[in-house]
Amino acid sequence: MSQVSVREFSYNPSSMFARVEQGETIQVTRHGKIIAVLLPGASGLGRYAPLVARGVLRLKATTTGDLDRIPRYGVPADVSPLDLLLSDREEDDR
Template structure:
């Protein structure tokens, strides 16, 4: 998650919203204190927006290198993603 000051945000809010639309979470600070967290309205981060807003969880900033290390699975339309995951776990246990 990146951090910007209120002043930086006020100079070009459209650019900040464009970053959020691309999936980035942005903290807005005033005098070093977080006053707002902007989260994407869709995508993987969106499911956590309510929990972040309530202060129950904090999201760690993910770099492109972090995302590159995550496994990617091609899932055929007629196959359950859960079944693929469980099958992979069984193979790892052997």
């Protein structure tokens, strides 16, 4: 995942979008604080985009191919995906 400043982004937004189209995730910062995350629109990433946008999930992957290796969980409608993930992590720690 790359970081660029608002100023760098504003100089050439087309090149930033081209990088995202190639699968790169870019964080846009202002004074060192992340204010936006540009995510590829690929189907593998699409299901994580809302969690990334809300700050619940931080991606370390640099391509959508990396995201395909993230495990998939079947989540019932009445269960929080985050609670399910945390429960799974607790089991791994035992």
